[in-house]
Amino acid sequence: MFIVGELINGMYKNVSRAIREKDRSLIQRLALEQIECGADALDVNCGPLSKDPKADIQWLVQAIQEVSDSPLTLDSTKPEVIEEGLKLMKNKAIINSTTADKEKLEILVPLALKYKASLIALTMDKKGIPQNKDQRIELAVSILESCQKYGFSVEELYLDPVALPVNVAQQQQKDVLESIRDFKLLSSPPPKTIVGLSNVSQGAKYRSLINRAFLVMAISSDLDAAILDPKDRELMGTLISSELILNRFIYCDSYIEVYKKK
Amino acid sequence: MFIVGELINGMYKNVSRAIREKDRSLIQRLALEQIECGADALDVNCGPLSKDPKADIQWLVQAIQEVSDSPLTLDSTKPEVIEEGLKLMKNKAIINSTTADKEKLEILVPLALKYKASLIALTMDKKGIPQNKDQRIELAVSILESCQKYGFSVEELYLDPVALPVNVAQQQQKDVLESIRDFKLLSSPPPKTIVGLSNVSQGAKYRSLINRAFLVMAISSDLDAAILDPKDRELMGTLISSELILNRFIYCDSYIEVYKKK
Numbered sequence: 001m002f003i004v005g006e007l008i009n010g011m012y013k014n015v016s017r018a019i020r021e022k023d024r025s026l027i028q029r030l031a032l033e034q035i036e037c038g039a040d041a042l043d044v045n046c047g048p049l050s051k052d053p054k055a056d057i058q059w060l061v062q063a064i065q066e067v068s069d070s071p072l073t074l075d076s077t078k079p080e081v082i083e084e085g086l087k088l089m090k091n092k093a094i095i096n097s098t099t100a101d102k103e104k105l106e107i108l109v110p111l112a113l114k115y116k117a118s119l120i121a122l123t124m125d126k127k128g129i130p131q132n133k134d135q136r137i138e139l140a141v142s143i144l145e146s147c148q149k150y151g152f153s154v155e156e157l158y159l160d161p162v163a164l165p166v167n168v169a170q171q172q173q174k175d176v177l178e179s180i181r182d183f184k185l186l187s188s189p190p191p192k193t194i195v196g197l198s199n200v201s202q203g204a205k206y207r208s209l210i211n212r213a214f215l216v217m218a219i220s221s222d223l224d225a226a227i228l229d230p231k232d233r234e235l236m237g238t239l240i241s242s243e244l245i246l247n248r249f250i251y252c253d254s255y256i257e258v259y260k261k262k
Numbered sequence: 263m264f265i266v267g268e269l270i271n272g273m274y275k276n277v278s279r280a281i282r283e284k285d286r287s288l289i290q291r292l293a294l295e296q297i298e299c300g301a302d303a304l305d306v307n308c309g310p311l312s313k314d315p316k317a318d319i320q321w322l323v324q325a326i327q328e329v330s331d332s333p334l335t336l337d338s339t340k341p342e343v344i345e346e347g348l349k350l351m352k353n354k355a356i357i358n359s360t361t362a363d364k365e366k367l368e369i370l371v372p373l374a375l376k377y378k379a380s381l382i383a384l385t386m387d388k389k390g391i392p393q394n395k396d397q398r399i400e401l402a403v404s405i406l407e408s409c410q411k412y413g414f415s416v417e418e419l420y421l422d423p424v425a426l427p428v429n430v431a432q433q434q435q436k437d438v439l440e441s442i443r444d445f446k447l448l449s450s451p452p453p454k455t456i457v458g459l460s461n462v463s464q465g466a467k468y469r470s471l472i473n474r475a476f477l478v479m480a481i482s483s484d485l486d487a488a489i490l491d492p493k494d495r496e497l498m499g500t501l502i503s504s505e506l507i508l509n510r511f512i513y514c515d516s517y518i519e520v521y522k523k524k
Contacts (some may be wrong), residue, residue: 166507167515173507177482200507205515206499213503216478220439237468241475245428245435245462253429253467 001239002041002225004073004094005034007200008060010047019056024063030066037230038240038260041094044085045075052090053078057085065090073120073227079107086115093117097160098225100125100139106144118156119147121193123179129162133175133182140183144191158194158225159183161240165202166210173214174199180221189229194225212238219243236260263501264303264487265358266335267296268460270322272309281308281318286325294327299492300502300522303356304330306347307337315340319347327352335382335489348377355379358489359422362387363400369406375414382420382456385441393425393443395437398423400447406453420456420487421445427464428472435462435476442483456487474500481505498522513517 006032031042042064053076061072071092074085082095097120098108105121110198112119123130123139129193140159147157161179164172172260176195184190200214201207212235215226217244219242230236240259244251251257269292272278280288287444304326308318315338333354336347348355359382360370367383375510376379379393385401392398402421409419414522423441432456438457446452461471462476474497481504492498502521505515513521 082320167513170509170513172508173509185270190368204513206503206518209496209499209503210507212474213478213500214507216475217482217504217507220479220482237471239473241468241471242479244432245437245476245479247432251429251466256468 001223001243002192003039003230003236003239004041004043004194004195004225004227005037005039005230006043006227007034007198007229007231008042008064009045010050010056011073011236012047016047017214018050019050019060022059024066027063028061028067031068031106034230036071036260037066037233038236039070039230039248041071041073041076043073043096043227045096046081053081053085057081058088061085061088069183074117079104079111082108083111086111086117086250089115089117094158094224096120096217098143100143102142102146105143109146109152112156113150113198118158119152120158120160122160124162124239129164130173133179136179136224137182137186140179140186140191144187154187154191155189157191160196161189161213162196163195163197163199165204166200166214167202167204176215177221179214180218180223184222192224193222195223197226198230201237208232210234215239216242219246263292263481263485263505264454264456265301265492265498265501266303266305266456266459266487266489267293267301267492268305268458268489269296270304270326271307271337272312273307278309278311281312281322283287284321286328289322289325290329293330293332294406297330297332297393298522299495300498301332301492302418303333303335303354305335305337305358305424305489307358308343315343316346319343320350321436323347323350329447336379339382341373343371345368348373348379351377355381356420358382359384360405362405364404364408366403371408371412371414375412376419380418380420381409382422384424386424391426392437395441398437398441399448401446402441402453402464404450416449416453419453421453422456422458425457425459426461426478427462428476429466432506434444439476439483442480442485446484454486455484457485457486459490465476468493470496472487473497477501478504482507498510517523 003025073094073096200212308315335356335358337358463472
């Protein structure tokens with residue numbers, strides 16, 4: 001599993017404050033802590049309160065790169081903000097994200113190619129959130145067609161089936177889980193898959209229980225990557241145990257520690 | 263999910279002592295606590311140290327029935343011990359368990375019929391533990407044939423794929439999980455499925471993490487029943503969240519409490 005740490009996001013008060021006050025040490029500590037806990041990449045999002053997201057994403061990328069070589073997923077709905085981050089990237093970048101809308105794909109697929117970045121693509125469009133698995137598949141196909149058109153390697157693509165909160169979209173959870181499996185069948189080589197895990201429990205009670213149960217099911221569906229809180233030890237333990245049960249790495253008594261250093 | 267509480271088992275020191283000293287109150291407390299935590303049935307096992315298992319299972323059944331109407335799974339490798347329990351059952355009994363050996367099926371299937379009991383059948387035989395999914399399916403078929411021969415309703419049958427410890431049989435976990443799903447395809451109406459969850463983590467580190475992750479996967483494979491510790495709150499919360507994600511009961515904020523009172 002490719003683990004993207006979600007904590008450097010301006011929607012969190014501590015990060016929002018750090019961005020405002022240019023507090024590099026907090027951002028750098030969050031970066032190192034997430035990597036220490038097993039994150040393979042770090043999400044970077046200025047948050048909704050940023051008054052100058054182009055400058056803020058540049059500052060965040062620079063601050064993180066001073067202490068870490070981790071890949072970064074540059075997270076914004078605005079392509080021009082993502083590009084400001086891309087310009088400064090020394091290591092692997094992942095664009096987070098495009099939708100299936102043609103006008104977004106036309107900008108972001110070429111941008112990913114230009115900067116040799118990977119690309120996260122949400123199977124949703126201007127019409128809104130898909131209502132079932134078939135709609136997700138349909139949107140995934142149009143994303144794949146767009147990648148093919150520009151010669152963008154499917155192996156650099158992460159399809160996101162758009163996980164929804166269980167308390168408002170309970171009947172769609174199975175569609176999301178089945179989409180993870182079915183996306184793989186749409187091309188050869190197959191695209192990768194990713195979910196934003198915290199969405200599943202948004203607004204629900206006992207959030208960590210729901211996040212963990214959903215993650216196990218998604219891993220059983222061969223999910224490749226997840227954006228989550230790697231500092232949640234129970235969640236990471238659940239992830240690692242799932243990989244163990246599915247025989248993806250060899251059991252040893254210190255499997256938790258060994259996995260994090262993989 | 264049909265939840266069988268595992269705690270009334272003579273392999274635990276407190277239960278072994280209670281049996282020896284005829285301490286009804288400990289057994290009755292264990293029964294009520296498990297039911298309070300969400301158990302639908304209670305496993306009853308005299309344990310390996312019992313000198314007179316026939317008398318002990320009778321005493322256990324009587325002690326529990328004084329305080330509860332729950333179904334009991336009468337747990338012994340000896341059919342004559344199970345029958346002593348069956349004789350005293352006022353409520354639904356479940357025989358735990360037969361193997362796929364012909365000589366055991368010849369005794370236990372008719373016994374289940376005679377006492378209108380359900381029957382748990384392990385897909386293993388004298389040759390030992392199955393090594394893969396195909397061997398499990400083969401043994402399940404011979405169990406189903408035996409049920410058909412005696413006119414025993416498949417709906418009263420719980421097939422157990424024999425969960426094995428992840429630290430010694432790591433490559434078999436997927437076989438067990440796939441067997442749970444595939445057993446259902448062997449007859450119409452389908453048999454029910456059950457696992458003894460604690461087996462999965464026997465001897466391993468971080469047992470509760472492994473139990474929980476395996477349980478979520480088994481629930482995704484449409485497992486019908488599990489023998490487990492219902493007093494393990496994290497485990498029960500995991501079970502309930504999994505059922506919620508799979509849309510098996512309607513979300514409400516107090517879903518944990520509501521589920522237990524189902």
